Amino acid sequence: MGATQTHSEYQYENMVGKTGFSTEQIKNLHMRFQQLSGNEKTLRREHLKNIPALANNPIKTEIIEAFFDKRNQLDNELGSYEEIGFEEFLMVMSHFRPLSIKTSAEEKTAMRKQKVRFLFNMHDTDGDGKITLEEYRKAVEELLSESGTIGQEVARAIADAAMLEVASTNVPNMGPDDFYEGITFEHFEEILKDLEMESRMHVRFLDMNTANLRCGQ
Amino acid sequence: MIFVLFLCCTTGKCKLQETKPTNSVSLETVKPHPNDIGEPQPYPEEEKGKLPVFTMDYSRIQIPFEFTLWVLLASFSKIGFHIYQKITIWIPESCLLIGIGLIVGGIMYSVKEEPPAVLSSDVFFLYMLPPIVLENGYFMPTRPFFENVGTVLWYAVVGTLWNSIGIGLSLFAICQFEVFDLQDINLQENLLFASIISTVDPVAALKVFDDVGVNEQIYIVIFGEGLFSDAVTVVLYNMFAFLADMPVIDSVDVFLGLARFFVVGIGGVLFGLLFGFMAAFTSRFTSRVREIEPLFVFMFSYLAYLVAELFAISSIMALITCAITMKYYVEENVSQRSCTTIRHVVKMLATISETLIFFFLGVVTITTVHEWNWAFILFTLLFAFLWRGFGILVLTQIINPFRTIQFNLKDQFGLAYGGLRGAICFALVFTLGNTINRRNLFVTASIAIIIFTVFIQGISIRPIVEYIKIRRTNKDLNTINVEIHTRTMEHLLCGIEDLCGQWGHYYWKDKFKKFNDRFLRRILLRDRKAESSIVSMYKKLELQNAIELLDTTMGDISAAPSLVSLQYKEASRPKKTFKATDIRKMHDILSKNMYRIRQRTTAFTSKYGLPDDSQTREILIRRHASIQRSLRAESFQHLQVSEVDRLRSSGVSPRSSSRSLIPMSKLNTIEERRSPVEASAVFTGSNIRGRRAPVPAARRRSPNRVDEDEDEIVSEGQGEERHLPPRGWAPENRDLGTNEAGNSLLRPSSLRSQRSWRI
Numbered sequence: 001m002g003a004t005q006t007h008s009e010y011q012y013e014n015m016v017g018k019t020g021f022s023t024e025q026i027k028n029l030h031m032r033f034q035q036l037s038g039n040e041k042t043l044r045r046e047h048l049k050n051i052p053a054l055a056n057n058p059i060k061t062e063i064i065e066a067f068f069d070k071r072n073q074l075d076n077e078l079g080s081y082e083e084i085g086f087e088e089f090l091m092v093m094s095h096f097r098p099l100s101i102k103t104s105a106e107e108k109t110a111m112r113k114q115k116v117r118f119l120f121n122m123h124d125t126d127g128d129g130k131i132t133l134e135e136y137r138k139a140v141e142e143l144l145s146e147s148g149t150i151g152q153e154v155a156r157a158i159a160d161a162a163m164l165e166v167a168s169t170n171v172p173n174m175g176p177d178d179f180y181e182g183i184t185f186e187h188f189e190e191i192l193k194d195l196e197m198e199s200r201m202h203v204r205f206l207d208m209n210t211a212n213l214r215c216g217q
Numbered sequence: 218m219i220f221v222l223f224l225c226c227t228t229g230k231c232k233l234q235e236t237k238p239t240n241s242v243s244l245e246t247v248k249p250h251p252n253d254i255g256e257p258q259p260y261p262e263e264e265k266g267k268l269p270v271f272t273m274d275y276s277r278i279q280i281p282f283e284f285t286l287w288v289l290l291a292s293f294s295k296i297g298f299h300i301y302q303k304i305t306i307w308i309p310e311s312c313l314l315i316g317i318g319l320i321v322g323g324i325m326y327s328v329k330e331e332p333p334a335v336l337s338s339d340v341f342f343l344y345m346l347p348p349i350v351l352e353n354g355y356f357m358p359t360r361p362f363f364e365n366v367g368t369v370l371w372y373a374v375v376g377t378l379w380n381s382i383g384i385g386l387s388l389f390a391i392c393q394f395e396v397f398d399l400q401d402i403n404l405q406e407n408l409l410f411a412s413i414i415s416t417v418d419p420v421a422a423l424k425v426f427d428d429v430g431v432n433e434q435i436y437i438v439i440f441g442e443g444l445f446s447d448a449v450t451v452v453l454y455n456m457f458a459f460l461a462d463m464p465v466i467d468s469v470d471v472f473l474g475l476a477r478f479f480v481v482g483i484g485g486v487l488f489g490l491l492f493g494f495m496a497a498f499t500s501r502f503t504s505r506v507r508e509i510e511p512l513f514v515f516m517f518s519y520l521a522y523l524v525a526e527l528f529a530i531s532s533i534m535a536l537i538t539c540a541i542t543m544k545y546y547v548e549e550n551v552s553q554r555s556c557t558t559i560r561h562v563v564k565m566l567a568t569i570s571e572t573l574i575f576f577f578l579g580v581v582t583i584t585t586v587h588e589w590n591w592a593f594i595l596f597t598l599l600f601a602f603l604w605r606g607f608g609i610l611v612l613t614q615i616i617n618p619f620r621t622i623q624f625n626l627k628d629q630f631g632l633a634y635g636g637l638r639g640a641i642c643f644a645l646v647f648t649l650g651n652t653i654n655r656r657n658l659f660v661t662a663s664i665a666i667i668i669f670t671v672f673i674q675g676i677s678i679r680p681i682v683e684y685i686k687i688r689r690t691n692k693d694l695n696t697i698n699v700e701i702h703t704r705t706m707e708h709l710l711c712g713i714e715d716l717c718g719q720w721g722h723y724y725w726k727d728k729f730k731k732f733n734d735r736f737l738r739r740i741l742l743r744d745r746k747a748e749s750s751i752v753s754m755y756k757k758l759e760l761q762n763a764i765e766l767l768d769t770t771m772g773d774i775s776a777a778p779s780l781v782s783l784q785y786k787e788a789s790r791p792k793k794t795f796k797a798t799d800i801r802k803m804h805d806i807l808s809k810n811m812y813r814i815r816q817r818t819t820a821f822t823s824k825y826g827l828p829d830d831s832q833t834r835e836i837l838i839r840r841h842a843s844i845q846r847s848l849r850a851e852s853f854q855h856l857q858v859s860e861v862d863r864l865r866s867s868g869v870s871p872r873s874s875s876r877s878l879i880p881m882s883k884l885n886t887i888e889e890r891r892s893p894v895e896a897s898a899v900f901t902g903s904n905i906r907g908r909r910a911p912v913p914a915a916r917r918r919s920p921n922r923v924d925e926d927e928d929e930i931v932s933e934g935q936g937e938e939r940h941l942p943p944r945g946w947a948p949e950n951r952d953l954g955t956n957e958a959g960n961s962l963l964r965p966s967s968l969r970s971q972r973s974w975r976i
Contacts, residue, residue: 013655143708
């Protein structure tokens with residue numbers, strides 16, 4: 001880090017404000033970032049693909065893509081990056097902050113929306129704001145791929161059924177000529193409204209410096 | 218009515234006991250009579266050795282008879298409670314049981330009858346406690362438990378210790394005051410008493426929490442606390458009882474006590490794991506001896522308990538661990554019926570045990586010799602509350618930083634207020650030996666505290682919880698989407714944790730799952746396919762569909778008659794017979810999946826009731842209704858929307874009924890038939906109608922296909938059913954009965970299997 005120390009410290013302050021992490025947490029994540037990127041300043045997809053622990057994860061491609069997805073940054077652009085810097089990395093991570101006892105109700109709703117949005121973006125790979133049947137099918141197939149014995153038809157049937165469920169819950173009075181194009185974000189929120197995402201979708205970020213304690217990647 | 222019955226029994230018993238001696242006496246007096254009096258007897262030979270036509274030997278059957286009467290009486294009172302639903306909502310069952318016990322005690326007292334002296338230490342620990350603990354362990358909701366295991370153990374162990382020591386020391390301080398006349402209770406006895414009354418038995422609170430839908434974390438903390446505080450208390454009890462006998466205590470003893478604590482706890486867990494795995498392994502081979510499958514569960518768990526008792530390690534921990542370990546694997550290996558039997562019997566035994574204890578409490582309250590000391594009892598109550606409240610506060614402050622979902626003040630209040638005392642407390646104090654010189658005082662005090670907490674806290678907890686609006690949880694709806702996204706989320710979180718290089722919660726969960734899949738399942742399960750929960754959920758819903766459909770709607774005949782006739786015209790029924798093997802296979806698959814269904818739907822189980830499936834049905838019915846409403850259009854359009862529309866093209870009236878199927882199946886078949894072009898394929902109604910025509914056949918065909926390929930359970934033209942059974946069903950039913958042998962076999966058998974599922 002050396003010469004860039006003061007520079008990064010200044011940046012940390014910014015990031016604390018933008019992402020809600022504490023300085024300790026940001027430092028730890030920065031160390032991790034450098035570990036992953038091989039001490040370069042930017043992270044590329046190959047770096048993430050090389051993590052051995054991630055190899056068994058059925059949705060690893062989606063996860064990796066999520067980091068490079070511009071929609072997960074604050075700017076609401078579309079498309080994806082080729083490589084990301086630490087700030088973008090941190091922004092994506094901030095989606096997984098846990099609630100603390102001090103978060104107010106508005107913050108909770110905002111966080112929840114953010115998390116649901118993250119999930120939505122993960123599924124909506126072409127960025128058109130809707131999860132189409134094809135995309136959904138792909139997602140379900142990947143999820144089921146780890147079980148091994150499930151045929152493709154079953155995966156498709158399940159995805160179709162799920163899609164239908166969304167359609168029927170959200171648009172109960174569709175006429176015969178209506179075309180259900182895909183799950184929009186509002187519909188997505190609606191079907192997941194009973195899932196307590198804000199309390200379940202989080203990762204506990206370390207406050208202390210345990211880089212030396214962690215074994216392996 | 219019940220009371221009269223019991224009154225007769227008791228008075229009958231009294232009379233029996235009195236007549237017993239007279240009976241034999243009367244027999245005897247017959248013989249000596251002629252000798253003594255010397256009067257000439259007309260038939261002296263007759264009295265000798267006559268065959269007694271009617272004898273009564275009460276003493277022989279006394280014990281089992283009285284036990285059965287007690288149990289019956291308690292069960293009758295339970296029936297009585299539930300006649301008025303409203304009562305059980307407001308007044309917890311424990312209150313009612315104690316109430317009945319008090320009444321019976323009053324009766325017994327007035328006829329000068331002694332309560333059966335059955336509640337000895339051995340009887341309690343060896344016979345009455347295991348069923349209660351087994352039931353708690355068996356029905357423990359494992360996922361929330363393991364997510365919160367640290368917190369639960371923290372509250373249970375440290376909380377109980379805190380309470381015991383706190384109350385004990387404060388009471389000891391009070392005893393020092395001469396004015397209360399309590400000076401002969403030394404420190405050990407105070408601690409002993411304190412440890413007994415600090416165990417919580419939150420049954421009533423749990424039921425209220427469950428009904429109100431309080432958030433999962435509080436529920437599981439109270440549940441777990443109740444469970445493990447029993448273990449801690451028993452250990453403390455034994456320790457303090459031992460110490461109470463000793464005249465002097467050194468500090469070495471305190472250390473030994475602490476060490477013993479750990480040995481006892483960890484040893485218990487190990488024993489439990491051992492026996493749990495043995496039971497799971499055994500159940501793998503019991504496919505040919507289905508009748509005794511439940512026996513293994515009970516025998517192994519009881520064995521775990523007894524062996525732990527043998528080595529004086531925590532038998533409660535052993536039993537709980539055994540139950541938790543065993544449950545998962547055993548329920549996958551055994552048949553549906555055995556599974557049901559196990560659950561039923563576990564609940565039944567536990568209910569008997571608990572009922573008897575509470576009942577006994579009521580009776581003993583009236584009939585026993587009390588020693589009432591205002592100071593002691595009032596201070597006990599005061600300190601119990603104070604220390605519990607204070608303890609929860611302090612403990613929460615310490616543990617909150619380690620939790621991601623922290624407990625706010627309302628949660629803490631719920632936790633503190635839910636700490637009722639109950640059966641175990643009473644039994645432990647009742648079995649105190651007579652070496653404790655103020656035993657009666659202790660008994661009185663603990664009865665007082667139990668009655669106070671059960672009645673006052675138990676009744677008031679419901680309005681209070683609703684008033685202060687504790688954080689509630691939304692019990693997950695069993696929908697496919699929720700399942701899919703929950704899985705997605707879990708994988709996502711696992712991935713993020715890997716990315717961060719952290720060993721987080723999901724990391725361990727994932728690790729365990731892999732270990733489970735790779736080793737444990739292979740060894741312990743008979744049928745080793747690991748199935749994704751999404752697929753299970755899907756199958757479950759599909760099967761529920763099938764069952765709902767077949768279970769038909771006699772009630773739903775409010776259809777417009779015009780549509781019925783429409784049905785008749787359209788539907789042509791090609792006859793189709795079923796082979797017996799098909800039907801058997803069908804039942805196999807249905808039943809095989811049904812108990813998986815049962816597995817997944819049991820979330821929280823109320824203490825006094827069996828798992829309630831009506832909620833699942835309710836959800837499915839609602840879903841059907843919403844899907845139903847969407848089945849209106851005639852034509853199908855795009856692929857994406859085709860599914861929705863297709864279903865709608867059934868042309869049935871918008872009457873929503875609960876009998877549509879999830880059209881998933883239809884989706885598949887349509888796909889097969891679609892032209893390989895993208896979005897603009899249009900399916901006209903005629904296409905569908907063509908398929909729809911053989912409605913009954915299709916319906917029958919659907920189950921038939923079940924045996925071809927499990928996948929295609931879905932791929933059936935279940936969509937045909939969108940025709941809406943309700944309308945079509947009424948005439949169908951009659952038709953079914955007469956036309957198809959296969960069908961008639963199908964319907965009752967599916968009903969049967971369904972009945973066995975629905976209990």
